[in-house]
Amino acid sequence: MALLRFFNVRHFTTILTLGILTVVIPSLSIANEVLRIAGMGGTRIATSAEDAGILGNPASLVRVKHHNLAFGTTAENIHWAELPKHGTVQFTAEANIDVSPVLYYSHAFGKSGVSAGYAAKFANFVNFTFESTRAEYNRNARQFSATTDLLKHYNLLQERSWIIGFSRELGKSAAGLRLRLLRQTVNRGTMISTLNLAARHGPEVDTDAPEELIEAIVEELQFGDRVRDIVHERQPTLERTVNRLELDFGFQRPIWFDTEQPNPPLLVGILFENLLRADLVEPLPFRVGIGVAYVPQEWITVAADLWRDFGQKGVSFAIGSEFQKTWTGSVPKTVALRIGLGRTQVTPHFSSGIGLRLGTTYLEYTLMFGNFTYESYRHLFAFTLRI
Secondary structure, three states: OOOHOOOOOOOOOOOOOOOOOOOOOOHHHHHHOHHHHHHHOOOOOOOOOOOOOOOOHHHHHOOOOEEEEEEEEEEEEEEEEEEEEEEEEEEEEEEEEEHHHHEEEEEEEEOEEEEEEEEEEEEHHHEEEOOOOEEEEEEEOEEEEEEEEEEEEEEEEEEEEEEEEEEEOOOEEEEEEEEEEEEEEEEEEEEEEEEEEEEEEEOOOOOOOHHHHHHHHHHHHHHHOOEOOOOOEEEEEEEEEEEEEEEEEEEEEOOOOOOOOOOOEEEEEEEEEOOOOOOOOOOOOOOOEEEEEEEEEOEEEEEEEEEEOOOOOOOEEEEEEEEEEEOOOOOEEEEEEEEEEEEOOOOEEEEEEEEEEEEEEEEEEEEEEEOOOOOOOOEEEEEEOOO
């Protein structure tokens, strides 16, 4: 419950995302995998990168170059809002923060590619309510007492995944498998913290003089041992932990329009996720997607994905682009611009991002809007070092 106390602050005024040290043995890619996918609207079925990891299509691992070791974390949906008071409530507010650390290694050798890593998401939502303080003063006993309650309604989700991926070239195509060991922990309920205060002054205090009386009570509360107890009571409504295996399968095939082209301009892909349909607290639907990525030049990538989540209505889609410009010299410099849009189930979203490279230092940022409104936004940052 120490995490709940983190939220007990006055205001959240900025979105803070930690980004993170990534050490990659020589690679030409400018993007952190999390930021690349998010900035391009979530497209990942047919896209390919030289430092691919554990989040995209596992078939793309055959195209990994060099050894890639990456560690990163993002903080998203940081939100604090005071709510209207009602009844005997003196103060009410809600707070939210999602933290997602990622660690992975990927490497390709011969016609095969492998990856292994850890990905997690900690989603935390808390509603704070201060009930009206109840206070009384007993003139005959010369005693002041007060009681106040802090109610914390919490909804906490922890999802951890250990992930292994493998891909293999099949002629001109590539196929890949991803095995995930998932652990979900959900905690929902209410924490009630009751603070009881008591102060008793001496007979020399003039009870008809408010200033003198208040000063005596405050002095006793501050310097006397008058805090009798703080009672914590937890009332859980759901506490459950589940460990399950999940399996994803991916396929990619490059298409050449001209046999003299060294690199294929078009890549098509298929991705099946959650094939085992694991029984989790927060279920992950069986999902099928098809995608295409077009790379007419080295500096531009355009991608589109189409998803179908079984058991849910509607079709999801994502469209995204990335543009890169590199200046060579003693210190190479690169700028990457990303933009994307799509719809997840019935919620439309828009994203834009930028990546900056100066030598071996990379700085990236992505802004995502849900429902195309600023009220539902996410900020992602990544700081990367490559050697």
